[in-house]
Amino acid sequence: MxxxxxxxxxxxxxxxxxxxxxxxxxxxxxxxxxxxxxxxxxxxxxxxxxxxxxxxxxxxxxxxxxxxxxxxxxxxxxxxxxxxxxxxxxxxxxxxxxxxxxxxxxxxxxxxxxxxxxxxxxxxxxxxxxxxxxxxxxxxxxxxxxxxxxxFELPDADLLLQVVLGTLAELGKKISYKVELDSNGLRQLAQNLVGLTSEEARRTLTKCLLQSVHADASTITAVLEAKRLALRQEGVLEYLKADASFADVADLKNLKEWLRKRRGALTAEGQRFGLVPPKGILITGVQGCGKSLSAKAVAGEWGLELAKLDAGALYDKYVGESEKHLRKSLGTAEQLAPIVLWIDEIEKGFASTGASAAVDAGLSQRILATFLTWLQDRQSGVFIAATSNDISALPPELLRKGRFDEIFFVDLPDAETRAELFRIHLQRRGRDAAQFDLAALAAACDGFSGAEIEQAVISALYTAFSQKQQLSTDILLGELRATRPLAVTRQEDIAALRAWARDRAVPAN
Ligand SMILES: Nc1ncnc2c1ncn2[C@@H]1O[C@H](COP(=O)(O)OP(=O)(O)OP(=O)(O)O)[C@@H](O)[C@H]1O
Ligand SMILES: [Mg+2]
The missing domain is CATH 3.40.50.300 (P-loop containing nucleotide triphosphate hydrolases)
Known part of the structure; x- marks a missing residue:
């Protein structure tokens, strides 16, 4: 043997x-x-x-x-x-x-x-x-x-290894190609196919092999790329590169601390130690203050894979098959575990259904029920990082204790955080933050969100370029003066958000 x-x-x-x-x-x-x-x-x-x-x-x-x-x-x-x-x-x-x-x-x-x-x-x-x-x-x-x-779950890496061996043998009868992978390489290949059904795995591998005529180290990565593509084509689950981390996020200290403490709880090692794996968080709050950014950063920070569930697409694409696709996506996420499942603007997929129930013949109710059942019964290893821009649209069932470990509220940045935001966004555009008066800038943009500060930096760069000058504190201050932040134009909405959050959510910053 x-x-x-x-x-x-x-x-x-x-x-x-x-x-x-x-x-x-x-x-x-x-x-x-x-x-x-x-x-x-x-x-x-x-x-x-x-x-x-x-x-x-x-x-x-x-x-x-x-x-x-x-x-x-x-x-x-x-x-x-x-x-x-x-x-x-x-x-x-x-x-x-x-x-x-x-x-x-x-x-x-x-x-x-x-x-x-x-x-x-x-x-x-x-x-x-x-x-x-x-x-x-x-x-x-x-x-x-x-x-x-x-x-009957999707096949695991062990079963897929048999699929890999079978596919190689099958294909070997039709075309000639070289297998330059040892048993570890083959195992890695199978691991990279996890998340697909056996049939999809066979097709993906065959396609990669027909393209390169070798089964070698490059096949292992080619397969991973092909899988990303295959999952993307399904439309609901997108498999992303986890490239953001908390270094890119200003403040949100409470949120970062909460997550830091739970780092590693999803890994096999953490579970052997007896840590209870966290299930997920919901981040809500003021527009443009980093909800999506920090949800995405969880994966990078924890060193886990990242998949995004586009709940809105469930309704657009698959008339009559939405539940099936949701279930498959959630099953796939489980197979890819440990993984962070990012659900941006969760209200788009699982909004309160009272008004729309008659319109869509109960579809949104069934989608919600499917999701809630999964939240309840799922096995650990999938951490949900959800964001919501309109928490009042979410059904109470989704917010009930036990669904998410914590609900965080992201508020407008304070002066210290605004200075940090300038530092991050200036440096991201190749500028040395030490050359700018960050304190003066921060003082001049009370009520600005992170997104608005980023936007100010971008517009100031345009201004400087068209005036053939180097970017300066003065130009930035000019941009800030010309902007009316959302905190001013949407004052009442923000007040309502804060009131909602006061006894229901934990402050993220
Ligand atoms: N705390 C922050 N640290 C760093 N950058 C930030 C922060 N908050 C916002 N930004 C910048 O603003 C951009 C928009 O932020 P993001 O999309 O995360 O906000 P959001 O809260 O999800 O907004 P929306 O309500 O519009 O969905 C980010 O890409 C980032 O560049
Ligand atoms: Mg967002």
């Missing part, structure tokens, strides 16, 4: 666990098992293995091909009709497993639902189970008693 296959054998434990779990469900006479998954093929394979071990026949159904015994040629006559297939199943005697693909939608019909319940009732005393699979399963509550869910 090669070292790699020995390693594989050892590490396929998790897969075996899954099989054991499924076998247990079947052996304990659960009439209906619901598997929510994007990987129908993997479910079918796993069921086939279990059926073989238990020595019971497996029947597979889909609406296009009808019901057929696995391994048999022809389907049973006329079983492509969803009601008829239940009648046929009732006639099949003895132990058996039935995999019904995408059957959930037919359960909305009363007759079919009724038949399913009767069938389930008659299954109670034999090793007969119906397995319902689908990408998003919402079963009618009448079946609650009979149904047991079976979690």
């Amino acid at each position: 090669s070292p790699l296959s020995a390693q594989l054998d050892q590490k396929s434990g998790r897969r075996r666990d899954k099989k054991d779990e499924l076998r247990l469900l079947i052996n304990s006479c659960h009439p209906i098992i619901a598997v929510e998954t994007f990987e129908e093929t993997r479910v079918e394979e796993l069921l086939a293995e279990v059926a073989l071990e238990l020595n019971v026949p497996l029947f597979v159904w889909s609406v296009t091909s009808g019901l057929a015994r696995k391994g048999a040629e022809a389907p049973i006559y006329h079983t492509d009709d969803p009601e008829q297939v239940l009648a046929n199943i009732a006639l099949i005697r003895g132990d058996a497993l039935f995999l019904l693909k995408d059957f959930e939608r037919y359960l909305e019909q009363d007759r079919i639902l009724r038949r399913m319940r009767e069938l389930a009732e008659s299954f109670r005393d034999a090793r007969r189970s119906i397995v319902l699979s689908g990408a998003s399963l919402k079963l009618p509550p009448e079946l609650n008693e009979e149904v047991v869910p079976f979690r």
Whole structure:
């Protein structure tokens, strides 16, 4: 046995666990098992293995091909009709497993639902189970008693290693290319594919290999890039480079301190130590004061990967499939753990739904419910850094204790912080901050947000350039005098925000 296959054998434990779990469900006479998954093929394979071990026949159904015994040629006559297939199943005697693909939608019909319940009732005393699979399963509550869910996650690195080996072997039969990766390299390759389904992983790897004709170190990074792209194309989850850190953020001391204390709690080491992994924070406050910036900086600061969930895109892109895509995105985030999941302007995806419920036929309610369920049940390893510009639009369920560890309120910067903001933004544009009178600048922009200070620096650079001068304190002061900050124009909004935050949020600065 090669070292790699020995390693594989050892590490396929998790897969075996899954099989054991499924076998247990079947052996304990659960009439209906619901598997929510994007990987129908993997479910079918796993069921086939279990059926073989238990020595019971497996029947597979889909609406296009009808019901057929696995391994048999022809389907049973006329079983492509969803009601008829239940009648046929009732006639099949003895132990058996039935995999019904995408059957959930037919359960909305009363007759079919009724038949399913009767069938389930008659299954109670034999090793007969119906397995319902689908990408998003919402079963009618009448079946609650009979149904047991079976979690089927995206494949982990161990399973993907088998996909990698399989793909290499498969491709080797068609084209000639060189594998210059040792077992560690192959493992890294598999690790970089985590977050994709087996099928997506196979396609991504094949594409990379066809482009380079070598499987070497460059394939490992090419695969990572391809994965970023694949996830981006899905539109909801964007996999980002975590390049911001707290060095780029002025003040927000409380927030930074809170996060610093919890650094490392998401890593395997922290968890072995017994740290309770933090779940997430919600940052709200005055516009342009660094909410988005600091949420993004968490990943860089903690040295974790960063993914952004574009909750708004859920509604634009996938009419009718929004929940499925949300669920898949959240599942992907779990697979990429430990990771920071940044949800910017969370109200865009999970706004209070009272007014819109009638308009979108309950879609936003279902999206919210999906998200809340996930927040509740998820495994650790995904830290949520959410921001909100309009907290009054958020449903109270989302703000209830326990959903987020803390809600932070970001206020306008004080004089000391404003000086720091000038320093950061001058230096970012290649200027030596020591050459400027930071105290005078800070004094001249009471009520300015960080974004407005940055904007002043940018405009002053234009002014200086057009006057063929070097940037100076005077030019900056001129820009500040010409700006009416939001704190003045939107005074009432800011007062309302502060009032809201007073007893609900912790000050970030
Ligand atoms: N505390 C800060 N430290 C450094 N830069 C800041 C800070 N606050 C704001 N900025 C600058 O202002 C820009 C805008 O900030 P950011 O987008 O994070 O604000 P926001 O609070 O999310 O605003 P919005 O309410 O418009 O979403 C940032 O890109 C950054 O350059
Ligand atoms: Mg923002």
